Amino acid sequence: MAERVRVKAMMPPGHVRTPAYLRGKTGVIERALGPFPNPEQLAYRLPAPEQPLYRVRFTMAEIWGDAAERPTDTLDAEIYAHWLERL
Amino acid sequence: MSDTTGKRWHDMGGQDAGPICADQHDFALWEKRVDALMVLCSGAGFFTVDGLRRALEDMGEDAFTTMSYYERWIASINQNLIETGAYTLAELGQRMDEIAARGPTYAAAQKDAGADGSDHG
């Protein structure tokens, strides 16, 4: 059974690669993609330790609620581990 | 449009927006050169694509509506190169003035533009 995760709802300014429309949303880990240097640090020329990157799958219902065109259509996005909370 | 919740202008997923314009332009030589500069300078370690994106985002929403894609890219490439000390603002400013004096068109403004204005760069 795929692991359920929630995207942290924090809203820091600056270069982050977690889209706002996914903050606070719950999805499942579709697969682990391996470790990659953290773009939030690369963007500012800081040392960038690798962070695990995951492809997370969300239903459109989860993201858009009643406004979803078709609730069971899905959206995949690649989210870094430090943005995810295990449920 | 400023947003007090921390969401930045470039983070466009889910916004209301109109029909998608399918027009396509062919890339000009200067645009291809900007693209090449991006690949070569990032490959040589002067900046990362993350730094490029960060500088683009920092330009603000007006840049998205008033500048073309490659105009924003050369601005961001330059911002990154200045930050890393590849050249100075004075050197850049001086050179841009010299270029303006070479001629009125892109072709004429090349360093070794021929007498006919053709581009050997």
Added chain:
Amino acid sequence: MPHDHHDHDHNHDHGGLSPSGHPFRADNDEALTYWQRMEIAVRELMIEKGHLTADQVSAQIERMDARSPANGAAVVARAWVDPAFRARLLADAGAASREMGFDIGPLHLIAVENTAQVHNLIVCTLCSCYPRNLLGLPPDWYKTREYRARAVREPRAVLHEFGLDLPDSTTIRVHDSTADMRYIVLPARPPGTDGLDEDALAALVTRDSMIGTGLPRTP
């Protein structure tokens, strides 16, 4: 809307057509802009300081010009005729593309397959990430606010604008390229194509079918 030149209609014979067969935009003969001056200045300074050479710039332009949807189409066509290659493509699309001889550099490429049950659509809401090292530069529409905003929220309405309507029994799977992976859609092989060779099949594969905003042509 992004600044563009579509309302200009120039006719120049300053030689050389772009790889698409259209003349280069007339920028070479239009008034020199601030940003064009910056490009020239940056390029010259970087060359003079020994960080780049003019030959490298030209070579990179040629390298990028050689990348086009035709490369992706060849990969798709091979997957249609060769089940073992198809499996390799779905396991590691980067390795499979390199296997066919395409120079894709460090691209982390993932191929996602369309089936009767699932239709894939690729977008980058945060900027304009695209598998450019295989398919060439992305189309202008891919970078617009309209596409980036709506593809993740109303993909069916977006596809309808592109002339594609999918049955309700098909699930749409949108991929937002937020990090290091780049995606190419492996479209389903159209019916009525038995007996076509790889080249003929590749000719049916459109760029939009590899982004997910279209289907391959039918013979």
